[in-house]
Amino acid sequence: MPNIGKPDLSEMLAQERRARLAAERLLDQKSRELHNANRKLSAHARLLSDEIIVKREEAKTFQSEAENLKGENTQVRADLQRANKQAVKAERRLWEALETIQDGFAVFNPRNQLVIANHSYMNIFDGLDSIRPGVTYPDILLLLVEEGLVDIGFEAPTTWQARMLARWKHDKIEPITLKLWDESYVKLIDRRARDGDMVSLALNITETIRYEEQLKEQRSRAEAANRAKSSFLANMSHEIRTPMNGVVGMADLLCDTDLSEEQQLYAETIRSSGETLLVIINDVLDYSKIEAQKLSLNPAPFDLERTIHEVLLLLKPSAQERGIDLLIDFDMFLPTRFVGDPGRVRQILTNLMGNAVKFTLEGHVLIRVTGFPGENGNHELRVTVEDTGIGIPAEKVDHIFGEFNQVDDERNRRFEGTGLGLSITCKLIALMGGEIWVESVEGEGSSFGFSLSLPTDEDTAVRVPSVETGLNKSALVVDDQQINRMILERQLSVMGFQVSSCRSGSEAMTTKSGSFDLIVTDYKMPDMDGLELSRRLRSRGEVAPILLLSSAPGDFGTLASDCGVNAVLQKPLLRRDLFRRVAELGIAMPEQNPAVDGQSEKSTSGGPPDKAGSGPPMTILAAEDNKTNQLVFRKMVGGLNVQVTFANNGREAVEAFQAARPDIIFMDISMPEMDGKEATRAIRAIEANSTLANVPICALTAHAMAGDDEEILASGMDHYLTKPLRKAAITAMIEQYLPGGVALHAPATTLSEEK
Ligand code: ADP
Numbered sequence: 001m002p003n004i005g006k007p008d009l010s011e012m013l014a015q016e017r018r019a020r021l022a023a024e025r026l027l028d029q030k031s032r033e034l035h036n037a038n039r040k041l042s043a044h045a046r047l048l049s050d051e052i053i054v055k056r057e058e059a060k061t062f063q064s065e066a067e068n069l070k071g072e073n074t075q076v077r078a079d080l081q082r083a084n085k086q087a088v089k090a091e092r093r094l095w096e097a098l099e100t101i102q103d104g105f106a107v108f109n110p111r112n113q114l115v116i117a118n119h120s121y122m123n124i125f126d127g128l129d130s131i132r133p134g135v136t137y138p139d140i141l142l143l144l145v146e147e148g149l150v151d152i153g154f155e156a157p158t159t160w161q162a163r164m165l166a167r168w169k170h171d172k173i174e175p176i177t178l179k180l181w182d183e184s185y186v187k188l189i190d191r192r193a194r195d196g197d198m199v200s201l202a203l204n205i206t207e208t209i210r211y212e213e214q215l216k217e218q219r220s221r222a223e224a225a226n227r228a229k230s231s232f233l234a235n236m237s238h239e240i241r242t243p244m245n246g247v248v249g250m251a252d253l254l255c256d257t258d259l260s261e262e263q264q265l266y267a268e269t270i271r272s273s274g275e276t277l278l279v280i281i282n283d284v285l286d287y288s289k290i291e292a293q294k295l296s297l298n299p300a301p302f303d304l305e306r307t308i309h310e311v312l313l314l315l316k317p318s319a320q321e322r323g324i325d326l327l328i329d330f331d332m333f334l335p336t337r338f339v340g341d342p343g344r345v346r347q348i349l350t351n352l353m354g355n356a357v358k359f360t361l362e363g364h365v366l367i368r369v370t371g372f373p374g375e376n377g378n379h380e381l382r383v384t385v386e387d388t389g390i391g392i393p394a395e396k397v398d399h400i401f402g403e404f405n406q407v408d409d410e411r412n413r414r415f416e417g418t419g420l421g422l423s424i425t426c427k428l429i430a431l432m433g434g435e436i437w438v439e440s441v442e443g444e445g446s447s448f449g450f451s452l453s454l455p456t457d458e459d460t461a462v463r464v465p466s467v468e469t470g471l472n473k474s475a476l477v478v479d480d481q482q483i484n485r486m487i488l489e490r491q492l493s494v495m496g497f498q499v500s501s502c503r504s505g506s507e508a509m510t511t512k513s514g515s516f517d518l519i520v521t522d523y524k525m526p527d528m529d530g531l532e533l534s535r536r537l538r539s540r541g542e543v544a545p546i547l548l549l550s551s552a553p554g555d556f557g558t559l560a561s562d563c564g565v566n567a568v569l570q571k572p573l574l575r576r577d578l579f580r581r582v583a584e585l586g587i588a589m590p591e592q593n594p595a596v597d598g599q600s601e602k603s604t605s606g607g608p609p610d611k612a613g614s615g616p617p618m619t620i621l622a623a624e625d626n627k628t629n630q631l632v633f634r635k636m637v638g639g640l641n642v643q644v645t646f647a648n649n650g651r652e653a654v655e656a657f658q659a660a661r662p663d664i665i666f667m668d669i670s671m672p673e674m675d676g677k678e679a680t681r682a683i684r685a686i687e688a689n690s691t692l693a694n695v696p697i698c699a700l701t702a703h704a705m706a707g708d709d710e711e712i713l714a715s716g717m718d719h720y721l722t723k724p725l726r727k728a729a730i731t732a733m734i735e736q737y738l739p740g741g742v743a744l745h746a747p748a749t750t751l752s753e754e755k
Helices: 009-100 119-123 137-146 157-169 206-255 261-291 304-321 342-358 421-431 482-494 505-509 530-539 575-584 594-603 627-636 650-659 676-688 708-714 727-736
Strands: 104-108 114-117 176-180 185-192 198-204 300-303 325-330 337-340 364-373 378-387 435-441 445-455 474-478 498-502 518-522 546-550 567-570 618-623 642-647 664-668 697-701 719-722 752-754
Touching: 104 119, 119 198, 137 157, 157 185, 185 206, 206 261, 206 627, 261 421, 300 304, 300 342, 300 708, 304 325, 304 342, 304 364, 304 727, 325 482, 337 342, 337 445, 342 364, 342 378, 342 421, 342 445, 342 708, 421 435, 474 482, 474 505, 482 498, 482 518, 482 575, 498 505, 505 518, 505 530, 518 530, 530 546, 546 575, 567 575, 618 650, 627 642, 627 727, 642 650, 650 664, 650 676, 664 676, 664 727, 676 697, 676 708, 719 727
Parallel strands: 325 364, 474 498, 474 518, 518 546, 546 567, 618 642, 618 664, 642 752, 664 697, 697 719
Antiparallel strands: 104 114, 104 198, 176 185, 185 198, 300 337, 364 378, 378 445, 435 445
16 A cells, blocks of 8 residues: 555655656766867867967067067167268368358349358458348349449449349359459359259359450560561561572573583572572461461452463473473363452462472373352362372371471472471461362372362353354364373363364374364374374375474474474463364354453464464563663563563653553562552553553562562552562463464564663
């Protein structure tokens, strides 16, 4: 039976068991939960510890960075301090430097207020209190004028201030010089900086101005001395030249007399030394004039071709001595009359052509003139002087244009000269706006050239005689020299001839008789000369007119016409002479042209071939007060077919001219009573009132100063020869104006004198 009041044991045990099971289950669950919680806890703890490690690392990095920054900061602070110190030092140095310099320095801000200025700048204001930082530039200008600190001359104060203010507004401010109250000078140099500040420099240029004033004074004193020197030289040159005329002239005449070899040597030495001395005097005179910039050009119309011809005529005797041919190749279509300084152009040509002849021992000297119309009616001329002479070594070519410079070698030392010619020539060409150049091959020859741009004188287009159209005329040129053949071929073909040419007389003899209308032959040829060729052509029945070209002096007497030559033409040959002769032969139609015909119109008046010794003598009037010079002149024309009348002064010359008009007048310039220029003006006035053509007048002058020749030509003279007179020059002049039909050389003694 169940025990009701008291639980039985099994129950109790079951309960206990159940309770224990439940407790075990709970324990198990709790222990699982604990395990889980433990696991989580340990995972969390691991995580935490990882984080702690990371954080610790980070903390470490931060700490080192903080330490770095701290270091850098100290460095930067030290740098800044150093930089500051340096800036202060630099500023102090700059300022000390600015204070030390004698020139003023100031800076204005963009509102034109003074920011800083050094003492020198402030000194300009002579201690004025109001000039201090902050004062404006317009106020400074006002004070400068009001206080009389600046000398503004006669300009109104307001105008001056306005001008000075306007100046600051320019982009590029020009420097300006101010004169101050204490006679000092400042030059203001202002520049606007990029930030708008104005930097102003006031340079003290008092010393420079004083120096300039001194220089000006010294220069004017030097110029006065130079003028005195020039006029001294001019007078000296006149004084030296007059007696030298006697010395050289007489020595020249003496050389022509019967002398022993020794005497001949002495006379030649006197003559050549005298001439050399005169060349030196002239060169030195010209050179000093160019150096003193006293040389001015005097443009006048002149005939270039004639000038070249005249220079060549003077060189002809020395060229002939060595058998050198002088040739002119003047561009066929180039005018001959230009406006330039005739005396100076002649001087340039004389130097270049003179050198070419001097330095050439055999061969030829060729003067080539070409040109083309340029701007403003000017002709662009190129003149070259080519020679087959000794040439110039390449390394010396630049050297020769310097003063007193010569190619100093064995070969060159044989030639006389001062070494001034080319230097003067160079300067003259530069003065005329031209250029000079040279090409040279040592041992082969030289070619000097220059360019000039010159206006042509009036309408001077060259017209050449032309053969009648449709007649198909032909001409034969015989010359051994290729250049000469070429020039002649060109000249004749311009006239309308069909031109053939031969190199020698024997080649010419192979041509068919009667196939030419004109034959032009050179005289001097190696195998057969021109006279012999003419004789042979005539004897085989040649009827064409024959022109003989010769460089030999004289006209061969009757020999030329005996050989059948129709006319002898002197080389170098002028275009106009060839044209005229051809026209006279009746093959071509002459064309009138003042540029080509000019003054030598009367020298050939047509008619038969030259006949030596025929015709009346040429009449010459010579005005010369000095008896020695009269004697020299008389002797120099002795042997020529001329009749000379002397006048002792200008008045007598005019009277003699009125009594009998001569063929040519030689006129001394300085004569008592009436000088040569005045006499010429009187003669030209008489001619102007008559229908007579002007008589050629050639001045004889002892003056050597530049400018004289222009004055001489301006008085109405056509030419001038400088003393001492040279026989060759006088003869060439006479030959140029020889009337047609009159032979130059008298067959017997036809020289007659009056007075
Ligand atoms: P100069 O002829 O009086 O000596 P220049 O000044 O005219 O003086 O010439 C200078 C030098 O140039 C001459 O001495 C000569 O050596 C050289 N020279 C000039 N022209 C020629 C030439 N045509 N051929 C060779 N040498 C020349």
